[in-house]
Amino acid sequence: MNLQNKHKILNDPIYGFITIPNEDLFTIIEHPYFQRLRRVTQMGLSYLVYPGAHHTRFHHALGCLHLMQKAVQVLRSKNVDISYEEEDALYKAILLHDIGHGPFSHAMEHSIINNVSHEDISILFMESLNKEFNGSLTLAIQIFKGAYHRPFMMQLISSQLDMDRLDYLKRDSFYTGVAEGNINSQRLIAMLNVKNDELVIEEKGIYSVEHFLSSRRLMYWQVYLHKTGIGAEHLLQSVFVRIKELIGKGIEVDLPSDLKYFLTHGITLAHFTQENLNRFARLDDTDLITTLKLGSQHEDFVLQELCNMILNRQLLKIKFSKEPISDKKLQKKKHQLIKARSLSDHEAQYFVFSGAVHNLAYAKAKPIKILLKNGKLVELIKAGEEASFKALTKKVTKYYYCYPKIQD
CATH class of the missing domain: 1.20.1250.30 (Growth Hormone; Chain: A;)
Incomplete structure (x- = not known):
């Protein structure tokens, strides 16, 4: 017997109350495919180093959904046209972006199934759910694959400044107790904008981006590459x-x-x-x-x-x-x-x-664009004059x- 709970507010230790905005999303969350994420650890075996790191992909996916809602609100307030259908697709895509992770997440990426990434399996899950839910995920899949004509939507899901990274850094910092990863995700989202259908950061947010990238670099050395x-x-x-x-x-x-x-x-x-x-x-x-x-x-x-x-x-x-x-x-x-x-x-x-x-804080091949006050777009490293910005592009290798x- 399946008595669906109509309460769509969840309490999260990072953001407080998270609202599930509609029935479709709630139905996806209730699906056995998604519920499995409660039993998949976000950080693999990192709990052997940081005892509190037992949070799951389920936590992370809901956190990403929350941040995506904030991003849509911010962009609409800046007159970025996002239709209801696009909004719904963004929520579904970000909610399901990690559904293809196997046990212990990245630690076992190719040990169970060779040469098949979790992104590939995520798409398979999304396509299966799309059939089950009468094509309601078609646009979400297009965006997730980068096939939609508005690139900024894919960038919100997968880029150097996406909702995925904004959540996992802050969440992993919280559960490990490593304060260096405690980024100000709300500030970064407030600085988002869209120019020529490309996701950009307003000039006044440039140092928030530097802090974000520096935090990510430190988290890799202290946590992910411990x-x-x-x-x-x-x-x-x-x-x-x-x-x-x-x-x-x-x-x-x-x-x-x-x-x-x-x-x-x-x-x-x-x-x-x-x-x-x-x-x-x-x-x-x-x-x-x-x-x-x-x-x-x-x-x-x-x-x-x-x-x-x-x-x-x-x-x-x-x-x-x-x-x-x-x-x-x-x-x-x-x-x-x-x-x-x-x-x-x-x-x-x-x-x-x-x-x-290897640890690379910022990949110039996929640049973050800064929107200057005069309306011009400048790549992050060129916009930041300090040497600290250029240091973020240096790839560091450690042998062991x-x-x-x-x-x-």
Whole structure:
């Protein structure tokens, strides 16, 4: 029995009351596809570093909807023509922009289904819902794909200054307790405007944009690229590499049924039938936690050890370097592990490895445009005379290597 709740006001710890503006949006939120997002963590394994980071994609999607409502109000107040149909499509597109995320979000982007992004799966979900809701998402899908003739609408959903980023920085800052990410999203939205159907920022908002970009850069180093989080995500990905390897050798591995289906069938985007989409919609974080618990009791030492390390937070050591990690250094750590645990060289590679992370605060290829008081448009870096603006365009790379703590 489905008795629909007519109350469309939700209490959010970031913004206070969030209003769901119409029945169509409320129906989408009530759909099982969307309710699954309650069980998908926004920040993957970051809670192993920041214990409060247990918020979900459900929280984030509703926050984005709230900010999109504010953006539409601001733009209309500045005589930007947005029809009711366009407004409705913007709300649906932003609400569903992350619906294709799998368990633990970005941490498992290509570990369950190879070469299929969460954006691709989001479109599949949106197209399925569009059929179910009699074509009412057609315009939302056009905007989401960037196929609509008014580019600023897509920029509100996906750009260097979109509602997605404005919410996740502020929300992730709140739940991790990292104050550097606490941006003033209301101020940034108040500075939005549209010129030639392109999303722009008014000149008086230029330093708010600088603060936003600087906050994003700091959040990446302190949170998203935190060394412990990187190491934990590598371990999680390695669990699934090992599972696939064992299955390939004919060794039985206990897995939740839907997860096992994707790991054994080599599903690609072309294979995403409605049945497979429904299978994916049944996947959430609990499938991965169950996999880790089952794997921690498997007879294979590598799988057992990887799973226990994550479950018990007995993670690898990870060290950063300004230079690429030498093979000599890796081989030394690997040989120490092989000797201590009687592992093969191949098995040791699951515990000793290197990589690199990159942080770019501002991509000039997708510029933020500043609307000057004289009506001219200027790219952000040219509008900001201070050296701090140009520093935001510098890509920073850090190299790292991981190894078990028993080596110390």
